[in-house]
Amino acid sequence: MHFDQFLQYLISGITSGSIYALIALGFTLIHNSTKLINFAQGEFVMLGGLIAISLYSAAGLPLIIAIPISIILVAIVGIVFERLAIRPLRNSSNITLIIVTVGVSILLKNVAMILWGRDPQSLPAFTGDKPIALFGATITPQALWVIAVTVITVVLLQVFYKRSIVGKAMKASAINPPAANLMGINTSNIVMLSFAMSAGFGAMAGVLITPISMTGYSVGGFLGLKGFAGAVLGGLDNPVGAVLGGVVLGIIESLSIGIIDSGYKDAVAFFILLLVLFIRPSGILGDKVREKV
Amino acid sequence: MLNVSGLNVAYGHVQVLRGISIYVNEGEIVTVIGSNGSGKSTLLKAISGIVRANAGEIKFNGRHIERNPAEKIVSHGISQVPEGRQLFGELTVLENLQLGAYLRYRKRGGSKAEIVRDLEFVYTMFPVLKDRVGQPAGTLSGGEQQMLAIGRSLMSRPKMLLLDEPSMGLAPIIIQNIFETLKDLREKGLTLLLVEQDAFVALELADRGYVLQNGSVVLHDTGSNLLNNEEVRNIYFGQRKTRGSQ
Numbered sequence: 001m002h003f004d005q006f007l008q009y010l011i012s013g014i015t016s017g018s019i020y021a022l023i024a025l026g027f028t029l030i031h032n033s034t035k036l037i038n039f040a041q042g043e044f045v046m047l048g049g050l051i052a053i054s055l056y057s058a059a060g061l062p063l064i065i066a067i068p069i070s071i072i073l074v075a076i077v078g079i080v081f082e083r084l085a086i087r088p089l090r091n092s093s094n095i096t097l098i099i100v101t102v103g104v105s106i107l108l109k110n111v112a113m114i115l116w117g118r119d120p121q122s123l124p125a126f127t128g129d130k131p132i133a134l135f136g137a138t139i140t141p142q143a144l145w146v147i148a149v150t151v152i153t154v155v156l157l158q159v160f161y162k163r164s165i166v167g168k169a170m171k172a173s174a175i176n177p178p179a180a181n182l183m184g185i186n187t188s189n190i191v192m193l194s195f196a197m198s199a200g201f202g203a204m205a206g207v208l209i210t211p212i213s214m215t216g217y218s219v220g221g222f223l224g225l226k227g228f229a230g231a232v233l234g235g236l237d238n239p240v241g242a243v244l245g246g247v248v249l250g251i252i253e254s255l256s257i258g259i260i261d262s263g264y265k266d267a268v269a270f271f272i273l274l275l276v277l278f279i280r281p282s283g284i285l286g287d288k289v290r291e292k293v
Numbered sequence: 294m295l296n297v298s299g300l301n302v303a304y305g306h307v308q309v310l311r312g313i314s315i316y317v318n319e320g321e322i323v324t325v326i327g328s329n330g331s332g333k334s335t336l337l338k339a340i341s342g343i344v345r346a347n348a349g350e351i352k353f354n355g356r357h358i359e360r361n362p363a364e365k366i367v368s369h370g371i372s373q374v375p376e377g378r379q380l381f382g383e384l385t386v387l388e389n390l391q392l393g394a395y396l397r398y399r400k401r402g403g404s405k406a407e408i409v410r411d412l413e414f415v416y417t418m419f420p421v422l423k424d425r426v427g428q429p430a431g432t433l434s435g436g437e438q439q440m441l442a443i444g445r446s447l448m449s450r451p452k453m454l455l456l457d458e459p460s461m462g463l464a465p466i467i468i469q470n471i472f473e474t475l476k477d478l479r480e481k482g483l484t485l486l487l488v489e490q491d492a493f494v495a496l497e498l499a500d501r502g503y504v505l506q507n508g509s510v511v512l513h514d515t516g517s518n519l520l521n522n523e524e525v526r527n528i529y530f531g532q533r534k535t536r537g538s539q
Contacts, residue, residue: 165391165395166399169392171383172384175384176380179379180381180392181364182341182343182367182375183367183393183395184363184364184368184449185392185395
């Protein structure tokens with residue numbers, strides 16, 4: 001593989017990896033606050049893209065307004081999801097709740113199919129699609145958007161955790177919920193917030209990726225699994241790890257297209273997922289296996 | 294100030310507290326002693342809302358709080374230093390202290406300067422915490438962790454502090470140090486309800502004490518009377534002697 005080819009694969013890997021990272025981030029937020037794997041995570045991505053498309057092409061709103069509205073609406077879907085499906089069952093076993101998230105994902109997918117139909121749809125690129133040359137490879141402006149928004153999101157999230165009392169309360173609630181309760185922290189509101197943020201990040205991923213690879217009612221399952229693989233790779237409890245895991249997964253996937261064959265792209269991703277689960281279930285940056293009682 | 298009457302708590306089918314009635318007056322130090330499994334910790338948990346009572350009432354300054362969620366009870370001015378410290382181990386000492394003041398940060402019009410002042414107050418009380426502000430709480434020694442747990446609880450500016458076994462697992466010299474601090478806190482106007490397995494230190498400090506057995510109050514008297522009580526001596530001084538000879 002020549003350097004310029006390698007660079008091209010690297011760029012596209014970082015781009016899709018950024019998307020996986022945003023989705024993976026959503027997995028860690030919910031897992032941290034509830035110890036659940038939310039299998040409806042991918043549906044937030046799908047909804048984010050489709051709602052933005054409707055606001056843009058049907059309602060005629062400019063992208064700069066349609067996108068934030070879409071993210072907010074999906075965050076509200078996340079809140080409703082938590083209030084109606086998770087909270088009433090919070091005393092049930094984890095496996096019950098995880099099955100509930102699978103059920104919600106099927107529900108959302110079918111509602112989307114009825115509302116938006118079966119055809120893939122797209123958004124225009126945010127700022128044109130004239131590729132930019134870079135050391136013999138090219139990068140599209142939309143890919144730059146994807147990477148930049150992901151980086152900014154991750155940085156802001158760290159600032160939120162380090163600087164704001166709510167961010168600290170979120171971490172505290174993940175570490176020791178009863179103790180957080182004794183501090184006066186309403187832990188059930190923290191859980192709701194984590195669902196809202198997680199859904200918002202998913203929607204953000206959906207809006208960013210739609211101009212590149214289109215979207216439709218059925219994209220959630222696969223994107224969700226990729227994000228999950230990224231989160232597991234980096235450590236389900238560690239947001240920074242999850243982001244790293246997502247990006248690494250995207251890069252490996254993309255390079256595998258160049259080295260092996262594009263047909264094995266998804267197989268490579270899930271092969272890595274299995275490998276991590278066998279060898280180091282806590283992920284690259286995760287804690288050593290330590291299940292809290 | 295605090296009035297608990299006829300309190301019943303059960304975990305599933307196991308009755309842990311049976312009709313407990315205790316009271317604590319403003320400015321008092323009251324201790325609840327008893328052996329393992331007598332229900333002492335459950336009593337504190339019920340007061341701070343972590344555990345729900347099946348029956349009975351808890352009044353704080355005349356207000357019913359037995360149905361309030363834990364976060365609400367903190368806002369009334371009751372703060373618990375839980376058994377085993379329950380610090381946020383991965384967060385720094387400073388972050389732990391700030392979380393103690395969570396409700397004050399969230400309150401509209403709350404003064405950040407006051408919180409900083411209270412941080413300084415905690416540091417003067419426990420100077421070692423100031424040297425460790427940036428360190429993860431989990432890396433502190435047992436005594437330092439207990440100091441941090443007490444400091445964290447004080448950051449909510451409670452009127453009443455509930456302490457669950459603050460002496461647990463600590464060296465005698467550190468226990469003494471911490472109990473001196475508790476005495477100082479009372480001087481400053483704080484009311485204390487202290488649950489202890491080490492009856493000796495607890496009764497020496499306390500104005501009054503309750504002895505719990507199998508979820509019921511079996512004795513209630515002043516601290517010094519309980520120290521001289523035949524029954525209490527039989528249970529605890531024997532234990533004390535063997536411990537001293539080790």
